[in-house]
Amino acid sequence: MDTTLIIGIAGILASAGPIVFAAIGETIIERAGVINLSVNGAILLTAMAGFAVGVSTGSVLLGMLAGALIGALVALIVAFASITLKQSQVAVGFVLALLCRDLAYFLGNPYMGLSGPRLPHLPIPGLADIPVLGTIFFQHDLMTYMSFVLIVLAYVYIFRTRPGLMLQGIGERPAAAYVRGANVNLLRYVYTVIGGALIGLAGPMYSLSVKAGWKGTISGLDGIGWIALALTIFGGWNPLRAALGAYFFAFLQWLGLVLQPSLPNIPSQVLQVAPFPLMILTLLLVNIGNAEWVDRTLAGLPERTRHALARVLRAMRTSPPAALGMPFEKE
Amino acid sequence: MNVELINIHKWFGPVHANDGITLKIPSGVIQGLLGENGAGKSTLMKILSGFYQADEGEIHLDGKPVKIESPADAIRHGVGMLHQDPLDFPPMRVVDNLLIGHQGGLFPNRAEAIRAMQDLQARFGFNIDPYAYVDSLTVGERQQLEIMRLLWLGARVLILDEPTTGISANQKEKLFATLRALAEQGMTVIFVSHKLEEVEELCHRVAVLRQGKLVGETTPPYRTEELVKMMFGKVVLPEDKTHFSSSDPLLRLENLSIEDYRLQIQNVTLTLHRGEVIGLAGMEGSGQRQFLQACAGIIRPVAGEIYLGEKRLTGRPYREFLEAGITYVPAARLEEGLIPGLTLTEHFVLAEPQNGLVVNRQKAAALTAQRIADFSIKGMPASTVESLSGGNQQRALLAMLRQPLNVLLLEHPTRGLDIESAIWIWGKLKERCRQGTGIIFTSADLEEILHYSDRILVFFGGKVSQPIEATKTSVEELGQLIGGKGF
Numbered sequence: 112m113d114t115t116l117i118i119g120i121a122g123i124l125a126s127a128g129p130i131v132f133a134a135i136g137e138t139i140i141e142r143a144g145v146i147n148l149s150v151n152g153a154i155l156l157t158a159m160a161g162f163a164v165g166v167s168t169g170s171v172l173l174g175m176l177a178g179a180l181i182g183a184l185v186a187l188i189v190a191f192a193s194i195t196l197k198q199s200q201v202a203v204g205f206v207l208a209l210l211c212r213d214l215a216y217f218l219g220n221p222y223m224g225l226s227g228p229r230l231p232h233l234p235i236p237g238l239a240d241i242p243v244l245g246t247i248f249f250q251h252d253l254m255t256y257m258s259f260v261l262i263v264l265a266y267v268y269i270f271r272t273r274p275g276l277m278l279q280g281i282g283e284r285p286a287a288a289y290v291r292g293a294n295v296n297l298l299r300y301v302y303t304v305i306g307g308a309l310i311g312l313a314g315p316m317y318s319l320s321v322k323a324g325w326k327g328t329i330s331g332l333d334g335i336g337w338i339a340l341a342l343t344i345f346g347g348w349n350p351l352r353a354a355l356g357a358y359f360f361a362f363l364q365w366l367g368l369v370l371q372p373s374l375p376n377i378p379s380q381v382l383q384v385a386p387f388p389l390m391i392l393t394l395l396l397v398n399i400g401n402a403e404w405v406d407r408t409l410a411g412l413p414e415r416t417r418h419a420l421a422r423v424l425r426a427m428r429t430s431p432p433a434a435l436g437m438p439f440e441k442e
Numbered sequence: 443m444n445v446e447l448i449n450i451h452k453w454f455g456p457v458h459a460n461d462g463i464t465l466k467i468p469s470g471v472i473q474g475l476l477g478e479n480g481a482g483k484s485t486l487m488k489i490l491s492g493f494y495q496a497d498e499g500e501i502h503l504d505g506k507p508v509k510i511e512s513p514a515d516a517i518r519h520g521v522g523m524l525h526q527d528p529l530d531f532p533p534m535r536v537v538d539n540l541l542i543g544h545q546g547g548l549f550p551n552r553a554e555a556i557r558a559m560q561d562l563q564a565r566f567g568f569n570i571d572p573y574a575y576v577d578s579l580t581v582g583e584r585q586q587l588e589i590m591r592l593l594w595l596g597a598r599v600l601i602l603d604e605p606t607t608g609i610s611a612n613q614k615e616k617l618f619a620t621l622r623a624l625a626e627q628g629m630t631v632i633f634v635s636h637k638l639e640e641v642e643e644l645c646h647r648v649a650v651l652r653q654g655k656l657v658g659e660t661t662p663p664y665r666t667e668e669l670v671k672m673m674f675g676k677v678v679l680p681e682d683k684t685h686f687s688s689s690d691p692l693l694r695l696e697n698l699s700i701e702d703y704r705l706q707i708q709n710v711t712l713t714l715h716r717g718e719v720i721g722l723a724g725m726e727g728s729g730q731r732q733f734l735q736a737c738a739g740i741i742r743p744v745a746g747e748i749y750l751g752e753k754r755l756t757g758r759p760y761r762e763f764l765e766a767g768i769t770y771v772p773a774a775r776l777e778e779g780l781i782p783g784l785t786l787t788e789h790f791v792l793a794e795p796q797n798g799l800v801v802n803r804q805k806a807a808a809l810t811a812q813r814i815a816d817f818s819i820k821g822m823p824a825s826t827v828e829s830l831s832g833g834n835q836q837r838a839l840l841a842m843l844r845q846p847l848n849v850l851l852l853e854h855p856t857r858g859l860d861i862e863s864a865i866w867i868w869g870k871l872k873e874r875c876r877q878g879t880g881i882i883f884t885s886a887d888l889e890e891i892l893h894y895s896d897r898i899l900v901f902f903g904g905k906v907s908q909p910i911e912a913t914k915t916s917v918e919e920l921g922q923l924i925g926g927k928g929f
Contacts, residue, residue, distance in 0.1 A: 273547070287530055289512075289513065290513040433533070
């Protein structure tokens, strides 16, 4: 295999890491029935804070920890407002998204353009030397490995473990979960904070590794959080599908960079921004089977085409946790 | 398990929902709990199953006083409740539904759960695929699943809240057989219902509640008039069977085929006449809903033609069906029929043809007062629809229908209503028939279908029988067809 391609794939896996963390964090929160729209702001704020802590202490791990803590704190605000105060989760999350972003730009000023520590490159002895696969999977930093582990861990937890089943239950039908002995509101708090901490790791993963440094408004991180949110929804609240979406998005970004030299007529900004609309378009196509008008159109097609299409669309169909965004009160 | 409820009181604000109820239920007994909607049956059972705590009074289980703090606590004491709408997780698999809330290690033992489930299935003659998704099951099967789950968790008292609502005649027989078997094995079964025949058929003893009070207890042989008198305080008689069917064709279906991802309905040819009532019988989910929705223009049929008189409606948008005087009244009143949060007045205003931008308050008030009187809705003009009882919601839905109407498509028009409301609703529907409206309706209650229909279609797994004259058939014959015999 071509070396540039192999390195390219490895790069995609690494640069998708933070998005994987954010999308899975959000997936866990929404599985519990809470909508957290603050992701975009939280990523920016934790990127800045993680970098600031990293610069001040010289420790990348403390930087990561600061990100997780701040992410958990932001999520805690969402949880308190929506679960305890029973306020609109959409409004609270949205305002937090804006607030955290502006806070990041404002508080981050003193750290603009400073050089800081980076997550060390950590090839895994033995495995790293395997041809092709070694380069792709085993020559990353710690957090990229963690992103691989997280995908598997989250998937197994949600779909295979007893508490994971209850997690699905509290987002699906809290009344039924309550009857089965769950403390619905407490669990929602716990999962919102855990998911928030995962989202909070995404920020420092950028500022201490993938896009090291803090450059304020030109850090190029604004918008990533919204992509993570879209991945959660269009990934059907499944960590595996959300992660696949994250890799696809990273692939589109990489493509933009690779194609730039061969497409001199297209302004570079277009190629930088193109992944966002392309991503949304893809996600729309993946989920087109959820729409009612599609059913109506299908009914007018000849039988064979109709059956084939219906099967494909059904396989891609997803449905949100039924109690998403709804506060729970026993009666 | 012996259950004793002693002097139970419960207030909701000024409403005295349970007023000093004392009831002893020995183990091995199927105890019926009869009463109108709002009589306090559900409140009492929710107190026993831990949803509410009584304001006064005690619960004794096997002679010991207990405090039941939550539904999970109740099941630890051996009290399990099957809710009218089974409290399960529709998009998840059957086996996962069993496992949620079951204690154990991090990784649930699916094999063990399936083994336990298969044992219970064998015991009661159930047949549910452990790997099926719950939303592909019928309401009856979901009840069976809940019963198995509660037994698996060690329930020795089983409370069933209106369990026969929305299940087929066959499933009802199976449910009753199961409950009898459980009682023989020493379980205590509490059967909450407002359906007299069922309670008379099944229960060893019956307690009747009215307006929060226990008004009486009886044992077999039951006298229906006595029970009715206890329930309502007066005797209601079913009205005469009247028919207004004509030979004037109204809605014509020619070789209609409908498909959705679960089910195919093929080549239905049917003519609905003016004033005629056609009942659709069959297990829940056999295609009746899709059929009604295709007639209403909500689902587009994949083949065939729909005519109203000479007007071809096939494939036209829903709005044109509405304009042609075809109206569909779905079963889920609050989800699909009414708008929770809006008041009765707002509903009636919305349903009227639009005149100008601003609502004329005086006219709206007059209209609402008149409708409330005409349809004897128990509610104020400013009452939100979700605060009304099921019967009154159904009345409000009927009050919103346009005048005149050609075709009325009704899904379970009397589901969950007490006898009085059901009879009243049918009176209003028959009034429509007299004016020339044709009605197609579904029901899980075969007696209702036989009583009110002129002709009957039986659905079985998407197959549709030829129209059967209601006067030339019987519950038994329909029951056989519903079970798939004769297709």
